[in-house]
Amino acid sequence: MRAPDELRSLVEGYLLSLDLSDELGDLQDSMRYALSGGGKRIRPVLCLATAEAIGCPPERALPAAAALELVHSFSLVHDDLPALDDDAERRGRPSTHIQWGEAVAILAGDALFGEAVRLALSYPSPAVARELITATQGMIGGQYLDIKGSGDLTELHRLKTGRLFTAAIGLALEVAEVPTSAQAPWRAFAEELGLLFQLVDDLLDRDGYVLVHGVEETRHLADEAAARAQAKLATIDADTSVLQEIVASLVARTS
Amino acid sequence: MRAPDELRSLVEGYLLSLDLSDELGDLQDSMRYALSGGGKRIRPVLCLATAEAIGCPPERALPAAAALELVHSFSLVHDDLPALDDDAERRGRPSTHIQWGEAVAILAGDALFGEAVRLALSYPSPAVARELITATQGMIGGQYLDIKGSGDLTELHRLKTGRLFTAAIGLALEVAEVPTSAQAPWRAFAEELGLLFQLVDDLLDRDGYVLVHGVEETRHLADEAAARAQAKLATIDADTSVLQEIVASLVARTS
Numbered sequence: 001m002r003a004p005d006e007l008r009s010l011v012e013g014y015l016l017s018l019d020l021s022d023e024l025g026d027l028q029d030s031m032r033y034a035l036s037g038g039g040k041r042i043r044p045v046l047c048l049a050t051a052e053a054i055g056c057p058p059e060r061a062l063p064a065a066a067a068l069e070l071v072h073s074f075s076l077v078h079d080d081l082p083a084l085d086d087d088a089e090r091r092g093r094p095s096t097h098i099q100w101g102e103a104v105a106i107l108a109g110d111a112l113f114g115e116a117v118r119l120a121l122s123y124p125s126p127a128v129a130r131e132l133i134t135a136t137q138g139m140i141g142g143q144y145l146d147i148k149g150s151g152d153l154t155e156l157h158r159l160k161t162g163r164l165f166t167a168a169i170g171l172a173l174e175v176a177e178v179p180t181s182a183q184a185p186w187r188a189f190a191e192e193l194g195l196l197f198q199l200v201d202d203l204l205d206r207d208g209y210v211l212v213h214g215v216e217e218t219r220h221l222a223d224e225a226a227a228r229a230q231a232k233l234a235t236i237d238a239d240t241s242v243l244q245e246i247v248a249s250l251v252a253r254t255s
Numbered sequence: 256m257r258a259p260d261e262l263r264s265l266v267e268g269y270l271l272s273l274d275l276s277d278e279l280g281d282l283q284d285s286m287r288y289a290l291s292g293g294g295k296r297i298r299p300v301l302c303l304a305t306a307e308a309i310g311c312p313p314e315r316a317l318p319a320a321a322a323l324e325l326v327h328s329f330s331l332v333h334d335d336l337p338a339l340d341d342d343a344e345r346r347g348r349p350s351t352h353i354q355w356g357e358a359v360a361i362l363a364g365d366a367l368f369g370e371a372v373r374l375a376l377s378y379p380s381p382a383v384a385r386e387l388i389t390a391t392q393g394m395i396g397g398q399y400l401d402i403k404g405s406g407d408l409t410e411l412h413r414l415k416t417g418r419l420f421t422a423a424i425g426l427a428l429e430v431a432e433v434p435t436s437a438q439a440p441w442r443a444f445a446e447e448l449g450l451l452f453q454l455v456d457d458l459l460d461r462d463g464y465v466l467v468h469g470v471e472e473t474r475h476l477a478d479e480a481a482a483r484a485q486a487k488l489a490t491i492d493a494d495t496s497v498l499q500e501i502v503a504s505l506v507a508r509t510s
Contacts, residue, residue, distance in 0.1 A: 021389070021392040021393070021396070023392055023393040023396035023414055024392060024395065024396045024399065025396050025399060025400065026399070026403070027396060074365075078361055078362075078365060081358075083356075083358040083361060084358050084361065101338075102338035103338045103339050103402045104399070104402070106333055106336060106338060106361065107333075107398055107402070109365075110329075110333060110364070110368065110395050111392060111395045111396075113365065113368060113369075114368075114388055114391050114392045114395060115392070117372050117384070117388050118385075118388050118389075121381050121385050123381075124381075125381070126376050126378075126379075126381040126384065129381065129384060130373075133369055133372050133373050133376060134276070134373075136369050137276040137279060137366060137369045137370070137373065138278040140279065140282070140365050140369060141278040141279045141280050141282060141366075142278075143362055144279065144280060144281070144282040144359070145280065147358045147359070147362070148281070159278055163278075
């Protein structure tokens with residue numbers, strides 16, 4: 001079983017050498033810029049760790065894991081646009097529309113989404129791409145709730161953050177061709193991850209849940225979500241040690 | 256064989272009753288607005304007519320044809336944005352970002368793209384979605400050349416306009432499961448359509464090719480493209496009468 005850091009290196013290497021559609025031409029430069037901004041690659045690492053826990057070589061799950069990271073990247077590029085969050089910086093660098101202009105950023109986001117689908121379609125079964133697209137539509141629904149100022153924070157985050165985390169596990173299940181009848185415990189685990197990530201995110205940024213519940217209660221909710229995630233993992237008949245480690249690091253993270 | 260108008264009614268009916276992903280919530284309203292702006296539905300009609308010429312019921316090609324129209328619609332919504340073409344009107348109505356705001360328009364475009372992929376993934380074979388995504392990436396590459404002010408008008412239109420026209424035929428081939436070895440004459444026909452459409456478009460709008468070649472020469476080029484398209488159709492061993500009629504109406508259109 002490979003450690004999270006090894007899986008992350010695998011993802012980084014794959015993304016660095018990723019072939020993009022030729023017909024995108026120089027638009028590729030802005031896409032690679034958006035993709036190379038660092039980040040913890042939590043979603044693809046979760047996907048690879050799940051694949052390995054199931055007994056599927058992580059390498060086989062790499063296109064699916066990368067597809068998920070591309071969807072995440074596309075969502076950030078569009079989310080940062082002036083009409084949406086109007087963020088000039090992303091992870092300490094100019095955001096894509098600042099660096100490349102707004103028109104290019106809109107097209108780069110579109111093309112990242114398209115490349116993600118292309119990667120997911122590299123598998124023989126369309127189930128992988130179906131998992132990706134269902135999650136993406138949910139995530140977009142969450143972005144819509146966000147700009148509309150929805151009062152339902154739980155539903156907003158279940159969609160905006162949660163759907164891609166859930167897909168990290170779901171994509172691994174589909175790549176490994178785990179029959180639907182055997183997916184339930186994995187998917188139950190997956191459902192806890194988005195909330196856990198979001199709660200800790202809000203603790204670090206002092207917003208979202210913290211503004212509603214306060215720091216102490218939000219920390220308590222995060223610990224509970226982590227405990228539920230670990231409990232769900234414990235019901236799965238597989239070596240989930242690396243996934244346990246990832247959950248522990250998610251709740252303890254400081255950046 | 257159904258006439259182009261009957262096929263168009265089929266498309267309109269299908270689009271009107273189209274189920275969109277539940278999790279998109281009220282974002283669906285802006286997507287339906289963008290989709291319902293009329294237009295001639297040339298791409299999906301071409302797709303259905305090709306399916307029927309091959310001997311595949313047009314109804315079976317409807318999800319693929321609609322997927323293509325959704326990609327076209329997504330591209331218009333993003334193309335009309337202030338950062339790109341900054342068009343306040345589309346077919347005599349306020350464009351999507353004027354009607355719903357810029358943030359919603361960006362997300363509506365993203366979600367239309369996603370729904371298009373979802374429709375293409377409703378087929379058992381991933382080949383349909385692969386055809387769609389390859390064409391979409393080419394189209395985005397064309398939009399990029401357009402905003403960058405590429406000097407190569409032919410390459411720009413081969414991508415920006417041509418790729419979705421080519422896909423109208425390619426999607427029908429994949430839905431009907433025509434083996435690759437038998438696709439060549441159909442794809443040769445498909446290659447002529449985008450140029451033909453663009454030349455006539457520029458004649459109607461007095462821009463693009465007309466600015467480079469003048470009206471008379473552009474009309475001549477359009478007639479030549481139509482003649483080549485008809486000649487390619489003549490090499491195909493199938494009842495292509497409806498496709499011949501569509502080509503004739505493309506070159507003679509006045510709106």
